[in-house]
Amino acid sequence: MNIKACIFDLDGVIVDTAVYHYKAWKRLANQMGFDFTEHQNEQLKGVSRMASLDLILGWGNITNKTEAEKLELAAQKNEWYTEMIGQMTPAEILPGAREFVQTCRDAGLKTAIGSASKNTPTILNKLELTHLFDAIIDGNSVSIPKPDPEVFLKGAEALGVAPAACVVFEDAIAGIEAAINGDMKTVGIGSPETLTKANIVVSGLDKMSLTILAEL
Ligand code: BG6
Numbered sequence: 001m002n003i004k005a006c007i008f009d010l011d012g013v014i015v016d017t018a019v020y021h022y023k024a025w026k027r028l029a030n031q032m033g034f035d036f037t038e039h040q041n042e043q044l045k046g047v048s049r050m051a052s053l054d055l056i057l058g059w060g061n062i063t064n065k066t067e068a069e070k071l072e073l074a075a076q077k078n079e080w081y082t083e084m085i086g087q088m089t090p091a092e093i094l095p096g097a098r099e100f101v102q103t104c105r106d107a108g109l110k111t112a113i114g115s116a117s118k119n120t121p122t123i124l125n126k127l128e129l130t131h132l133f134d135a136i137i138d139g140n141s142v143s144i145p146k147p148d149p150e151v152f153l154k155g156a157e158a159l160g161v162a163p164a165a166c167v168v169f170e171d172a173i174a175g176i177e178a179a180i181n182g183d184m185k186t187v188g189i190g191s192p193e194t195l196t197k198a199n200i201v202v203s204g205l206d207k208m209s210l211t212i213l214a215e216l
């Protein structure tokens with residue numbers, strides 16, 4: 001097989017944290033006097049914390065916040081969010097995720113996380129998955145958000161594998177684009193109608209196998 005490494009996005013691929021992000025952002029929006037829908041929340045998947053805040057403020061037509069106020073708002077949201085993820089257990093790992101990562105490792109492939117989230121270490125710790133990854137590249141170590149390939153290129157470099165021998169697993173359009181921009185193969189997690197640019201799309205890691213990987 002040409003593939004030597006698998007790089008996994010975290011939120012939406014290994015665990016469904018979107019519901020917690022949504023609750024915390026919604027609480028913040030409500031506090032400012034407006035609301036947004038779960039459908040709008042879809043647009044926040046894979047988007048960095050500050051970029052998410054900008055989108056949400058836009059939905060509420062709030063244009064008067066200074067940079068300092070925005071940082072405070074994001075910090076407040078993160079406090080509510082970390083309270084919720086602090087309660088997470090391994091039971092919340094998405095179906096097949098742990099098993100597939102282990103299968104890759106047993107087959108001699110390198111594994112890494114490539115996530116925009118600064119809370120990646122906490123989440124992996126709560127899910128008891130940290131030991132399954134040879135490298136963890138997250139929002140604390142990248143400066144340019146997806147669709148820039150920085151996060152995945154840093155992952156490939158940390159693993160010592162050429163980008164063309166890496167497969168990225170992603171649930172967000174910007175994440176698939178980031179991987180393509182980094183010259184990597186892509187597996188979309190979600191629906192083929194949304195993730196049109198991915199090499200293949202599956203509904204979850206429970207549908208993945210080494211055979212599918214080898215065909216990429
Ligand atoms: C991404 C999520 O993985 O991380 C986004 O899909 C989130 O919804 C982003 O905004 C940043 O996360 P955090 O935990 O650093 O606020």
Ligand code: MG
Nearest residue numbers: 009011012171
């Ligand atoms: Mg994601």
